[in-house]
Amino acid sequence: MSTRDWLLADSPTSRLQANVGRAYRVFTALMRNPLSVLGGAIILVLLLTAAFAPWIAPYSAVGQDLANRLMPPSAAHWMGTDELGRDIFSRVVWGSQITLTIVLLVALISAPLGLLIGAIAGYFGGWVDRILMGFTDIFLSLPKLILALAFVAALGPGINNAIIAIAITSWPAYARIARAETLTIRNAEYIQAVQLAGGGPIRLIVQHVLPLCTSSMIIRVTLDMAGVILTAAGLGFIGLGAQPPLPEWGAMISRGRTFILDQWWVATMPGFAIIIVSLGFCFLGDGLRDVLDPKSEGKN
Amino acid sequence: MAAPLLTVENLRVSFPTHTGRVEVVKGLSFTLGRERLGIVGESGSGKSMTGRSILKLIRKPGEVTADMLEFDGVDILSQSEKQMRAIRGARISMVMQDPKFSLNPVMTVGEQIAEALVTHQKLPRRDVQARIIEMLHAVRINDPERVAKLYPHEVSGGMGQRIMIAMMLIPEPELLIADEPTSALDVSVQAQVLDIIDELVRNKGMGLILISHDLNLVSRYCDRILVMNGGRVVEECAAGQLENAQHPYTRGLLAAMPVINETRDELPVLDRTQWAGT
Amino acid sequence: MAIDQQSATPEPAPGAASRRIVRGFSTGGGFVLTLFLTFLGLLAITFFIGRVIPIDPVLAVVGDRATQEQYDVAKIAMGLDQPLWMQFISYVGNVFTGDLGMSVSTGRPVIEDLSRFFPATFEMATLGILIGCAIGIPLGVTAAARQGSWLDQAIRVVGLLGYSVPAFWLGLVGLALFYARLRWVGGPGRLDIFYDGLVEPVTGMILIDSLLRGEIDIFWNAVSHIILPAAVLGFFSLAYIARMTRSFMLDQLSQEFVTTARVKGVPERVVIWRHAFNPIRVPLITVIGLSYAGLLEGSVMIETVFSWPGIGNYLTTALLNADMNAVLGATLVIGAVFIVINKISDVLYRVLDPRAR
Ligand SMILES: Nc1ncnc2c1ncn2[C@@H]1O[C@H](COP(=O)(O)OP(=O)(O)O)[C@@H](O)[C@H]1O
Ligand SMILES: [Mg+2]
Numbered sequence: 001m002s003t004r005d006w007l008l009a010d011s012p013t014s015r016l017q018a019n020v021g022r023a024y025r026v027f028t029a030l031m032r033n034p035l036s037v038l039g040g041a042i043i044l045v046l047l048l049t050a051a052f053a054p055w056i057a058p059y060s061a062v063g064q065d066l067a068n069r070l071m072p073p074s075a076a077h078w079m080g081t082d083e084l085g086r087d088i089f090s091r092v093v094w095g096s097q098i099t100l101t102i103v104l105l106v107a108l109i110s111a112p113l114g115l116l117i118g119a120i121a122g123y124f125g126g127w128v129d130r131i132l133m134g135f136t137d138i139f140l141s142l143p144k145l146i147l148a149l150a151f152v153a154a155l156g157p158g159i160n161n162a163i164i165a166i167a168i169t170s171w172p173a174y175a176r177i178a179r180a181e182t183l184t185i186r187n188a189e190y191i192q193a194v195q196l197a198g199g200g201p202i203r204l205i206v207q208h209v210l211p212l213c214t215s216s217m218i219i220r221v222t223l224d225m226a227g228v229i230l231t232a233a234g235l236g237f238i239g240l241g242a243q244p245p246l247p248e249w250g251a252m253i254s255r256g257r258t259f260i261l262d263q264w265w266v267a268t269m270p271g272f273a274i275i276i277v278s279l280g281f282c283f284l285g286d287g288l289r290d291v292l293d294p295k296s297e298g299k300n
Numbered sequence: 301m302a303a304p305l306l307t308v309e310n311l312r313v314s315f316p317t318h319t320g321r322v323e324v325v326k327g328l329s330f331t332l333g334r335e336r337l338g339i340v341g342e343s344g345s346g347k348s349m350t351g352r353s354i355l356k357l358i359r360k361p362g363e364v365t366a367d368m369l370e371f372d373g374v375d376i377l378s379q380s381e382k383q384m385r386a387i388r389g390a391r392i393s394m395v396m397q398d399p400k401f402s403l404n405p406v407m408t409v410g411e412q413i414a415e416a417l418v419t420h421q422k423l424p425r426r427d428v429q430a431r432i433i434e435m436l437h438a439v440r441i442n443d444p445e446r447v448a449k450l451y452p453h454e455v456s457g458g459m460g461q462r463i464m465i466a467m468m469l470i471p472e473p474e475l476l477i478a479d480e481p482t483s484a485l486d487v488s489v490q491a492q493v494l495d496i497i498d499e500l501v502r503n504k505g506m507g508l509i510l511i512s513h514d515l516n517l518v519s520r521y522c523d524r525i526l527v528m529n530g531g532r533v534v535e536e537c538a539a540g541q542l543e544n545a546q547h548p549y550t551r552g553l554l555a556a557m558p559v560i561n562e563t564r565d566e567l568p569v570l571d572r573t574q575w576a577g578t
Numbered sequence: 579m580a581i582d583q584q585s586a587t588p589e590p591a592p593g594a595a596s597r598r599i600v601r602g603f604s605t606g607g608g609f610v611l612t613l614f615l616t617f618l619g620l621l622a623i624t625f626f627i628g629r630v631i632p633i634d635p636v637l638a639v640v641g642d643r644a645t646q647e648q649y650d651v652a653k654i655a656m657g658l659d660q661p662l663w664m665q666f667i668s669y670v671g672n673v674f675t676g677d678l679g680m681s682v683s684t685g686r687p688v689i690e691d692l693s694r695f696f697p698a699t700f701e702m703a704t705l706g707i708l709i710g711c712a713i714g715i716p717l718g719v720t721a722a723a724r725q726g727s728w729l730d731q732a733i734r735v736v737g738l739l740g741y742s743v744p745a746f747w748l749g750l751v752g753l754a755l756f757y758a759r760l761r762w763v764g765g766p767g768r769l770d771i772f773y774d775g776l777v778e779p780v781t782g783m784i785l786i787d788s789l790l791r792g793e794i795d796i797f798w799n800a801v802s803h804i805i806l807p808a809a810v811l812g813f814f815s816l817a818y819i820a821r822m823t824r825s826f827m828l829d830q831l832s833q834e835f836v837t838t839a840r841v842k843g844v845p846e847r848v849v850i851w852r853h854a855f856n857p858i859r860v861p862l863i864t865v866i867g868l869s870y871a872g873l874l875e876g877s878v879m880i881e882t883v884f885s886w887p888g889i890g891n892y893l894t895t896a897l898l899n900a901d902m903n904a905v906l907g908a909t910l911v912i913g914a915v916f917i918v919i920n921k922i923s924d925v926l927y928r929v930l931d932p933r934a935r
Binding site: 146153 | 615620624627628631632738739743744745750751757758871872874878879882883893897898900902906908912916917
Binding site: 355389393394396405406419471 | 841853
């Protein structure tokens with residue numbers, strides 16, 4: 001039996017085979033959509049850039065060279081230099097590490113938080129549900145960026161606080177999803193069977209509810225990443241996120257603002273990086289949604 | 301009989317899927333005069349696609365071909381979209397399955413019927429109103445003035461389907477295609493709706509194609525019957541001659557029809573192996 | 579940034595959150611109660627941000643250059659010797675009587691500052707949403723009507739760009755191109771310097787005030803200044819509105835009653851606008867409302883870039899000066915506008931849709 005047959009078997013013989021087979025099917029379906037391939041490639045490039053930044057970047061991110069300040073793009077400096085003579089391309093490359101860190105940490109904080117709150121609300125129902133979801137809905141009906149700004153103002157500027165603030169404003173959407181999924185299976189017979197067999201709520205939530213939420217969560221988190229990147233860059237631009245001399249893209253644009261009329265490249269170049277990476281997440285998220293949850297967008 | 305109203309020869313409808321183009325109607329042929337033709341077959345056998353190709357309603361990825369698809373001397377397949385609009389509604393019309401979905405939810409009943417009429421005839425407003433009331437009367441709606449002001453969600457299923465019929469017949473077409481017109485309705489109003497269709501079609505001397513999965517019903521309201529299975533016609537006969545049907549699929553359908561005052565230990569099941577591969 | 583609080587997926591129907599709140603609490607009371615509870619939730623959040631998170635909220639208010647004496651006075655004045663729930667109640671009471679505290683950076687009551695800066699934001703966001711609707715709706719309808727065409731693909735990409743382009747960056751690039759290079763539009767600010775202060779504020783919106791005074795020169799100057807920031811905001815709302823319109827339209831076009839209309843022989847233009855578009859007008863109102871609220875949020879970034887004297891600029895200035903009263907006041911106002919717009923679109927939904935009546 002070939003590997004492909006094993007992967008696509010109609011009746012897998014083990015849980016591992018079923019899971020791997022499903023992942024393979026999702027992967028092949030994704031590969032058929034050119035935009036999701038492009039999105040995936042962009043994310044891959046982002047990962048590689050972040051991992052190999054020291055080897056890719058031709059200059060240091062912070063090394064100043066005042067003799068060469070505000071040089072336009074050239075062979076030596078592909079994206080030009082900034083007001084301290086730093087190579088913008090190198091800073092963009094190093095900045096990918098910051099962007100990746102922000103995105104990963106926000107996802108790692110907010111998604112589990114939302115999952116947990118939603119699953120608890122859905123599982124217990126009644127007053128627990130009403131209070132948790134009332135709270136979630138209030139958060140959802142408020143502007144995210146403004147809330148994040150207010151949180152950072154209270155916590156103090158800096159990249160860690162920015163991450164916390166963005167995570168605090170991101171969890172409610174995930175709580176909604178987790179609650180909906182939990183409700184659909186709460187009364188399923190196999191759940192009752194597990195309960196009869198003495199499975200406690202924690203075991204049930206972790207082993208049975210959470211796995212069911214993963215595909216909708218993955219779609220949602222991927223699509224939200226563009227928003228997270230933009231919010232983080234916005235905080236950096238206002239001066240509340242990553243602080244100089246960190247090569248955070250939003251903060252770099254903020255520095256370039258002063259020179260926008262004459263040295264346009266200083267502010268423009270990091271913007272392209274933000275756009276490309278955000279688009280990458282959008283493309284991939286869109287493609288994932290088409291594959292994993294085809295009915296949610298009104299096409300086909 | 302003079303020249304037929306509708307001639308269909310070797311009609312094929314196909315759709316692209318990941319495994320290539322799939323034909324869902326595979327070479328259908330029939331002719332229709334000013335008579336009542338029934339098309340029966342199980343769900344998915346291609347009945348609706350047949351009805352929709354006659355109106356040229358199958359859209360983009362779907363493809364329709366035929367050696368001949370002629371309505372009253374007009375070659376349907378060569379008509380432009382604009383020319384088709386003059387035929388749709390005015391000359392060929394269609395009643396669909398479920399009035400819940402086939403009526404526009406945010407237009408009143410009267411507006412929707414009026415639209416069907418004024419699309420094809422320019423009439424003064426008062427005449428339009430009078431025609432609507434008259435037509436609603438014809439489908440046995442007692443207080444047409446009130447009903448015309450209602451929204452579709454405010455009327456029952458049976459009333460909705462009668463409104464649909466009124467809307468489709470008001471421009472006085474020559475051919476009506478009724479695609480499972482009663483499948484979504486309560487059993488209690490099914491006969492009423494079919495009686496109305498039958499009466500109007502006969503009075504106006506129209507042609508009717510009644511599509512259904514219910515052989516019993518079709519044999520009651522039609523002159524001639526086409527049995528479809530898997531995109532093909534497997535049997536064609538006059539309604540009275542059903543008991544002489546040859547094809548095992550038709551015989552299977554007949555055997556499955558319940559008969560009053562009968563007790564069977566086991567309900568018969570279609571044995572598909574008999575005609576597999578035909 | 580304008581729209582990024584609505585993630586790229588159209589699936590959670592806009593306004594759905596507020597509708598859920600309504601449903602969740604409607605058993606316990608009516609519309610006013612839910613509105614009140616939502617405001618209370620907002621207040622709880624701003625209270626939490628202002629009084630609980632900061633290690634020393636007094637310091638956050640008076641700043642670290644204050645003397646010990648000022649510090650003590652402020653502490654008593656803020657009621658920080660009281661238990662937390664008492665503090666919250668008096669906070670709610672203050673807010674409902676319009677007392678948002680003093681701004682340390684301007685030295686005026688926050689509420690006064692906010693009402694002074696609000697018209698500029700309102701003017702820009704309103705023009706932005708008008709641009710967004712005027713372009714976004716026809717684009718979305720056309721994309722759906724020609725699903726799969728190059729136009730549809732292009733609109734899809736524009737829609738995704740709306741989620742991927744930082745608003746502040748687009749504003750900067752716009753300034754560099756249309757102001758510095760091409761000289762098509764005015765620069766930052768609401769007017770050229772020599773027109774500044776010539777028009778006495780009546781509504782606070784310069785476009786309207788200058789017309790009221792018959793100052794046509796000033797009006798056109800104001801137009802040349804507002805058009806770029808409004809167009810940038812408009813881009814974000816048009817991306818979102820076009821995407822949602824397309825998705826709603828595709829949904830409608832696959833409905834059986836659209837086929838009914840075609841069976842009747844109705845022209846395609848009528849099928850699209852009367853049969854497919856009319857039923858989505860009501861959900862579109864919700865989308866537009868949400869997008870409008872999103873523009874108020876997006877204006878924070880845009881106003882910073884364009885030195886636009888609105889609430890967003892006020893908020894960022896306050897943020898950088900750690901002027902917490904001003905920050906929370908602006909957050910409260912923008913949050914309240916959000917909630918009210920949500921509620922209004924919710925009510926409109928019920929009033930306008932025959933199925934919901
Ligand atoms: N857009 C489509 N793409 C692919 N297959 C389709 C499409 N529309 C219908 N079909 C297939 O065509 C077949 C015939 O459908 P239909 O004519 O609606 O059957 P019925 O006899 O129940 O009315 C079905 O098997 C259906 O799956
Ligand atoms: Mg059918």
